[in-house]
Amino acid sequence: MNSSITKKYELTDETVTTGNGRTLHRIRALIAMPAIGVSVGDLGGFVQHEKNLSHARSAWVFDDAQVFDNARVSGNAQILGHAKIWGDAQVYQGAHIWEQARIFGNAHVFGKARISGWAEVFGHAQIYENAWLYGHAQVFGKALVLGFANVVDDARVFGHACVSDYAKVSGRAVTSGYSRLIGHTHITDNARAFSATHTGCISELRPDIGPLSYSRQENGRASVHTYLFSGDLDSFETEVKRLYQDNQTGKEFSALIHFIRLRAAGWDADLVRQNEAWAGHV
Numbered sequence: 001m002n003s004s005i006t007k008k009y010e011l012t013d014e015t016v017t018t019g020n021g022r023t024l025h026r027i028r029a030l031i032a033m034p035a036i037g038v039s040v041g042d043l044g045g046f047v048q049h050e051k052n053l054s055h056a057r058s059a060w061v062f063d064d065a066q067v068f069d070n071a072r073v074s075g076n077a078q079i080l081g082h083a084k085i086w087g088d089a090q091v092y093q094g095a096h097i098w099e100q101a102r103i104f105g106n107a108h109v110f111g112k113a114r115i116s117g118w119a120e121v122f123g124h125a126q127i128y129e130n131a132w133l134y135g136h137a138q139v140f141g142k143a144l145v146l147g148f149a150n151v152v153d154d155a156r157v158f159g160h161a162c163v164s165d166y167a168k169v170s171g172r173a174v175t176s177g178y179s180r181l182i183g184h185t186h187i188t189d190n191a192r193a194f195s196a197t198h199t200g201c202i203s204e205l206r207p208d209i210g211p212l213s214y215s216r217q218e219n220g221r222a223s224v225h226t227y228l229f230s231g232d233l234d235s236f237e238t239e240v241k242r243l244y245q246d247n248q249t250g251k252e253f254s255a256l257i258h259f260i261r262l263r264a265a266g267w268d269a270d271l272v273r274q275n276e277a278w279a280g281h282v
Contacts, residue, residue, distance in 0.1 A: 006030075008030055009027040009028060009029055009053070011049075012027065014026040018066065018068055023048070024048050026043055026045065027044040027053065027061060033060065046066045046067070046068075047061060047067045051072065052067040054072070054074035057075055059075055059076060061073060063080050064081070065081060066086075067084075067085045067086070069087050071086050072090050077091045077097075077110075079098070081098040082099065083099065083101045083102070084103075085103045087105045087122075089103045089104050089106065089109075089121075090107075090108050091109045091110070092109075095115075097109065097114075098115075098116050099116045101119050102118075102120045102121075103121045104121075105140070106123065106124045107121040107124070107126070108127070108128070109126075110128045113127045113128050113130070113133075114131075115133045116132075119135065119139075121133065123142065125145075125157075127139060127145045128144075129146045129148070130147065131146050131163075132148075132151075132152075133150070134150075137155050138157070139156075139157045141160070141161075142159070143157045144163070145157060145162075146162075146163075146164045148165065149163040149164055149169075151169045151170075153172070154172045155174070157169055157176070158174075159179075161181075164181070165184070166184045167182060167183065167184065168186040168187075168188075170186070172189065175191070175192075175198075176194055180196045183203060184201050185200065186211070187199055187225070189230070190217050190219075191217055192215075192217060192218050194216075197266065197267065200213070200214050208227070209226045210227040211226070212224060212256065220268065222263075222264040224236040233260060233264075236257070240253040240257070
């Protein structure tokens with residue numbers, strides 16, 4: 001530790017033992033940090049050693065949260081509740097991790113990212129800017145989640161996938177490979193997006209409908225999601241005909257439905273090409 005930095009906490013004699021046999025010590029504040037509600041003498045969460053929690057700035061481990069192995073919390077990051085950070089993971093800048101969230105492996109969480117619920121981030125994944133994970137979401141591999149993107153429920157993002165802007169992955173959706181979710185793309189239910197062509201978004205078709213997202217489902221067929229509809233493409237086409245018949249809006253939707261069908265027709269070929277490319281790197 002830099003000798004010019006004042007120690008802000010000490011390790012107490014209160015300990016817990018992790019599942020992998022690490023002995024952790026509860027921390028006690030040596031200085032007041034009013035910006036985060038910590039007073040001198042307040043007890044915090046648990047760390048294995050002082051390398052786990054920086055003495056600089058206002059990074060803090062609260063409640064019964066745990067940080068151990070070579071994991072490090074720094075900047076103004078906060079770990080709360082029963083969250084756990086371990087391995088070589090790093091949480092820094094203004095990131096907040098709470099509830100039962102788990103960050104491990106070589107994962108990095110930073111910026112103003114938020115991880116809560118039972119969400120997990122591991123591998124070499126990075127979560128940053130204003131991204132938020134919650135529910136039982138998992139992000140791993142070399143995946144990136146950034147911007148104001150959300151990964152929620154039982155969704156999984158892995159491989160080299162990137163979820164950014166205002167994109168959302170929810171339900172039991174899975175995106176991996178080199179897929180890219182941008183803009184207001186929202187994939188949900190049983191979506192399976194493994195390449196950049198497996199999803200797409202057309203922004204603000206109408207104020208009451210909002211963006212239209214399409215994605216590849218587990219059965220290989222296309223689904224559509226808007227503010228007012230979520231389901232398979234055929235059902236969406238039926239609903240469009242019922243609501244708009246042959247007026248201008250109906251014609252525009254018919255053109256989009258035709259485009260999505262053309263795109264979906266090439267999905268199987270995309271997967272073959274992608275699998276061949278992956279095999280070439282093994």
